[in-house]
Amino acid sequence: MKVGMLGGGQLSLMLAEAARPLDIEVVFIDPAADACAATAATQIQADYDDPAALDQLARQVDVVTYEFENVPSEAVRILSEDLDVFPAANALATAQDRLFEKNQLVALDIPVPEFRSIDSLHDLRQAVMQLGMPTVLKTRRFGYDGKGQAVIRSEQDIESAWQSIVEAPAILEAFMPFDREVSIIAVRDRQGNHQTYPLSENIHKNGILDQSYSRAEDPAFEQAEKYISKLMDELEYVGVLALELFQVGDKLYANEFAPRVHNSGHWTIEGTICSQFENHMRAVAGLLLGEVKLTGSSLMLNCIGEMPDVRNIKDLPGVAIHDYGKAAREGRKVGHITLTAESDMALGELVGKVQRELG
Ligand code: AMP
Numbered sequence: 001m002k003v004g005m006l007g008g009g010q011l012s013l014m015l016a017e018a019a020r021p022l023d024i025e026v027v028f029i030d031p032a033a034d035a036c037a038a039t040a041a042t043q044i045q046a047d048y049d050d051p052a053a054l055d056q057l058a059r060q061v062d063v064v065t066y067e068f069e070n071v072p073s074e075a076v077r078i079l080s081e082d083l084d085v086f087p088a089a090n091a092l093a094t095a096q097d098r099l100f101e102k103n104q105l106v107a108l109d110i111p112v113p114e115f116r117s118i119d120s121l122h123d124l125r126q127a128v129m130q131l132g133m134p135t136v137l138k139t140r141r142f143g144y145d146g147k148g149q150a151v152i153r154s155e156q157d158i159e160s161a162w163q164s165i166v167e168a169p170a171i172l173e174a175f176m177p178f179d180r181e182v183s184i185i186a187v188r189d190r191q192g193n194h195q196t197y198p199l200s201e202n203i204h205k206n207g208i209l210d211q212s213y214s215r216a217e218d219p220a221f222e223q224a225e226k227y228i229s230k231l232m233d234e235l236e237y238v239g240v241l242a243l244e245l246f247q248v249g250d251k252l253y254a255n256e257f258a259p260r261v262h263n264s265g266h267w268t269i270e271g272t273i274c275s276q277f278e279n280h281m282r283a284v285a286g287l288l289l290g291e292v293k294l295t296g297s298s299l300m301l302n303c304i305g306e307m308p309d310v311r312n313i314k315d316l317p318g319v320a321i322h323d324y325g326k327a328a329r330e331g332r333k334v335g336h337i338t339l340t341a342e343s344d345m346a347l348g349e350l351v352g353k354v355q356r357e358l359g
Contacts (some may be wrong), residue, residue: 004061008035016040017279146207178246184224272300
């Protein structure tokens with residue numbers, strides 16, 4: 001079987017690597033000359049909305065998926081004429097727009113931070129009065145890793161926040177005094193069966209994911225699973241879905257969802273029997289889903305900007321280094337390191353050792 005993919009970054013790379021033992025080949029479109037998925041899959045180097053490239057892809061694959069939510073909806077529409085595209089266009093359109101996304105969550109009774117839709121400076125001033133401060137202004141579209149966002153802490157920040165997002169349609173959100181950030185990742189197959197991975201506890205630095213930690217029994221799991229299951233069923237979702245949440249006390253509030261494999265689930269490669277990458281390919285290809293149980297406790301450390309010197313840790317048992325082969329650049333995700341151990345205590349020891357070596 002051949003699966004078409006929009007995007008050739010590290011998610012596409014790890015999807016293609018997971019697909020290989022399933023005898024699934026991946027062909028992807030990406031305009032970049034140095035797309036990192038090219039080491040594991042076949043590239044069509046073109047823009048995502050190039051009609052000739054979309055036609056070339058459609059003629060050689062059985063089904064299509066994508067690795068990021070900002071794929072042009074027109075490309076998905078064109079491909080959907082002849083092929084199944086998973087996750088389907090409705091899930092993509094909802095996730096691409098923070099206002100649609102929030103409205104969908106509210107419709108399903110999934111708690112979210114209080115928010116307002118913003119189309120002008122006047123709207124923004126009024127909404128700040130209603131929600132109080134601090135608040136977070138976020139563009140409705142094309143925001144990621146904290147980009148397209150501004151925190152408003154005082155009245156003086158209002159105008160500069162509006163200018164910083166280039167006066168784009170936006171939402172204003174109450175700033176959540178969260179105890180922790182978590183994410184839940186689940187997979188749903190074409191028949192509607194689903195499996196949910198153990199919860200990830202996430203730490204961000206400068207709006208970018210820095211660490212994800214997962215242990216067997218997290219008290220917030222049940223609530224998070226209920227929310228993601230409702231969302232997947234409502235969207236008749238096929239593939240892996242990730243839902244990011246803020247925990248305040250014992251209550252969870254949804255921040256956003258991603259219709260794709262997610263950075264906070266990279267630990268599933270070593271930490272579970274069937275990773276998020278394999279399960280996404282299984283769902284999209286119409287295969288049975290794999291087991292999502294933990295093999296122990298896991299911690300994933302993102303490598304941002306450049307790969308650290310891993311010489312002294314790479315041979316340690318329980319350490320897995322993933323170098324995406326990308327050129328170093330400030331703020332860029334160039335790799336990740338997963339640490340796994342059979343218990344929380346053993347993981348703590350391994351984390352200490354690795355942190356001492358990495359400095
Ligand atoms: P996002 O792009 O919406 O995932 O936001 C990136 C990061 O900014 C989140 O992971 C949080 O650390 C922080 N953040 C976003 N929205 C809020 C909020 N309403 N309250 C507090 N922190 C937030």
